[in-house]
Amino acid sequence: MQAWREFRRGDGKCQSNEAIICLLMKKLQAIQDVEFTYDSQQRPPPALEEFLDAIKYRDLIYQLVLRDIIARYKRSVLGVFWTMLQPLGMMLVMAVVFSTLFHQIHGYVAYVLSGLIAWTFFSQTTSAAIFQIVWGGVLIRRIYIPMTSFSISSIGTGMVNLILSLVPLLIIVLIVGRPITWALLFLPISILLLTAFTLGLSLILSTMTIYFPDVREMYQIIIQAWMYLTPIVYPTTIIPETYRFWFLHLNPMYYMIDMFRAPIYDGALPALDVFIPGALISLITLVVGWIYFAVKADEFAYRL
Amino acid sequence: MGYLCVMKPVIILDNISVRYRAPEVRVGTFKEYAIQILKRQMRIKEFNALSNVNIQVNEGEVIGIVGRNGAGKSTLLKVVSRVLIPTEGRVRLRGWVSPLLELGAGFHPELTGRENIFLNGTLLGHKRREVETRLDEIIEFAELGAFIDAPLRTYSSGMTARLGFSIATTWKPDILILDEILAVGDENFRNKCNARIEHFRKEGTTTLLVSHSIDNIEALCSRAIWLDRGVIKASGSVQEIIAQYQHIQ
Numbered sequence: 001m002q003a004w005r006e007f008r009r010g011d012g013k014c015q016s017n018e019a020i021i022c023l024l025m026k027k028l029q030a031i032q033d034v035e036f037t038y039d040s041q042q043r044p045p046p047a048l049e050e051f052l053d054a055i056k057y058r059d060l061i062y063q064l065v066l067r068d069i070i071a072r073y074k075r076s077v078l079g080v081f082w083t084m085l086q087p088l089g090m091m092l093v094m095a096v097v098f099s100t101l102f103h104q105i106h107g108y109v110a111y112v113l114s115g116l117i118a119w120t121f122f123s124q125t126t127s128a129a130i131f132q133i134v135w136g137g138v139l140i141r142r143i144y145i146p147m148t149s150f151s152i153s154s155i156g157t158g159m160v161n162l163i164l165s166l167v168p169l170l171i172i173v174l175i176v177g178r179p180i181t182w183a184l185l186f187l188p189i190s191i192l193l194l195t196a197f198t199l200g201l202s203l204i205l206s207t208m209t210i211y212f213p214d215v216r217e218m219y220q221i222i223i224q225a226w227m228y229l230t231p232i233v234y235p236t237t238i239i240p241e242t243y244r245f246w247f248l249h250l251n252p253m254y255y256m257i258d259m260f261r262a263p264i265y266d267g268a269l270p271a272l273d274v275f276i277p278g279a280l281i282s283l284i285t286l287v288v289g290w291i292y293f294a295v296k297a298d299e300f301a302y303r304l
Numbered sequence: 305m306g307y308l309c310v311m312k313p314v315i316i317l318d319n320i321s322v323r324y325r326a327p328e329v330r331v332g333t334f335k336e337y338a339i340q341i342l343k344r345q346m347r348i349k350e351f352n353a354l355s356n357v358n359i360q361v362n363e364g365e366v367i368g369i370v371g372r373n374g375a376g377k378s379t380l381l382k383v384v385s386r387v388l389i390p391t392e393g394r395v396r397l398r399g400w401v402s403p404l405l406e407l408g409a410g411f412h413p414e415l416t417g418r419e420n421i422f423l424n425g426t427l428l429g430h431k432r433r434e435v436e437t438r439l440d441e442i443i444e445f446a447e448l449g450a451f452i453d454a455p456l457r458t459y460s461s462g463m464t465a466r467l468g469f470s471i472a473t474t475w476k477p478d479i480l481i482l483d484e485i486l487a488v489g490d491e492n493f494r495n496k497c498n499a500r501i502e503h504f505r506k507e508g509t510t511t512l513l514v515s516h517s518i519d520n521i522e523a524l525c526s527r528a529i530w531l532d533r534g535v536i537k538a539s540g541s542v543q544e545i546i547a548q549y550q551h552i553q
């Protein structure tokens with residue numbers, strides 16, 4: 001009350017109680033309006049907010065990747081070497097199984113492996129992202145985290161595996177006598193475009209999984225079918241010529257695979273009619289997936 | 305009114321409503337979804353977990369929230385910790401919110417205690433560098449000793465809870481959210497926890513406490529809010545609210 005009396009005395013113009021209350025309310029409003037760190041009515045657009053928060057939480061993403069890698073190999077003797085050995089072993093099995101069928105391809109093993117390395121990254125990462133959003137749901141109900149962290153960290157883990165398995169792959173390419181050329185320097189671009197496509201699709205699939213948990217099981221079947229529809233273990237020439245063009249060009253993974261196969265297997269840059277549509281598909285998928293996920297993200301906590 | 309001028313509002317909830325919309329029958333597959341849509345049988349049930357809730361909490365206040373199960377207490381905490389975006393209304397917060405909703409929710413059993421500290425610290429929104437500087441302090445408070453480099457699956461539940469609490473309370477939060485966590489660990493550790501929360505309060509941390517224990521609320525809070533079926537039934541001084549609440553019970 002002391003402050004009240006002082007206030008009345010200090011401001012001669014303000015005599016009536018209403019006027020003082022009015023002034024005080026304004027003052028109070030001014031205090032309230034400044035320096036709130038969070039205001040649910042003044043948030044940036046969802047896609048931008050998600051992006052800024054993902055950058056802010058980059059250390060979490062790093063830590064999630066580290067967790068995946070540590071947890072996976074902790075109890076094995078060879079540890080992180082399995083990152084190289086496991087895809088390599090799997091690829092070799094595929095190569096041996098199918099090489100009797102397609103022995104007309106020179107250096108068939110390198111042909112399969114160059115495609116399979118991209119495919120393995122794609123299928124493992126998308127599946128991991130779907131799994132992660134379900135696991136992350138437990139956390140999302142309790143603390144605030146940008147939800148794209150889970151998909152991005154899956155990409156990170158996949159990227160580590162991809163880069164590590166490039167080492168044994170290049171050795172195999174040398175052994176089977178395929179040319180090693182400067183075109184290999186194109187690989188970082190291939191990896192980036194594949195990553196963009198995979199992240200975009202992961203975000204779309206994660207969102208769908210939250211609404212329909214069955215997506216997770218269904219996707220396992222789809223990815224299996226998709227793999228056999230993509231020329232990974234077989235040459236494109238076995239597809240009947242009449243509908244070969246559409247068969248290949250309607251499949252986004254055809255472009256992604258070819259952007260790996262051209263530099264690794266052919267020792268050449270990918271053709272422009274592969275690179276341009278491939279790059280467009282990647283970037284559009286990423287933008288669409290990101291926006292779709294971010295717009296829906298507010299609802300996730302209601303659903304999980 | 306002069307009193308209000310000095311106080312700095314830290315949490316302002318304006319007309320908050322949280323509305324869940326769920327189909328009456330759970331739809332889990334596309335097939336069911338498609339069938340339901342075709343038959344136009346999607347009966348949607350709406351229910352308000354919170355309706356038109358207005359709360360203002362000033363800096364340094366400790367607010368107790370009482371109410372029966374399903375009254376919307378946890379939903380309210382979720383709104384404040386930014387987990388739930390309210391269907392209607394406006395939330396304004398000042399400062400960093402530390403959620404203590406469930407200790408150790410992000411722990412991984414195969415990682416060591418030390419590795420889990422980094423994971424959990426970054427989940428709370430801290431930088432790795434910040435975790436690094438507080439590492440010794442966290443380990444010491446959790447009383448884990450040599451166990452800190454053993455995988456978490458070898459920990460007892462008490463050890464896990466101690467580690468979780470230690471990580472979450474190493475940084476002084478501006479807003480602390482407590483959902484029935486005071487029943488953690490043994491007597492000795494519980495006292496340590498309470499001392500830490502008390503310390504935060506003295507340093508100006510604003511606290512929201514949900515507890516079924518009226519004693520806890522009475523001992524810790526300055527003000528109480530009584531929620532009933534998503535509506536604020538009463539709010540005021542702790543003694544007043546608890547007297548009313550217990551009268552009804």
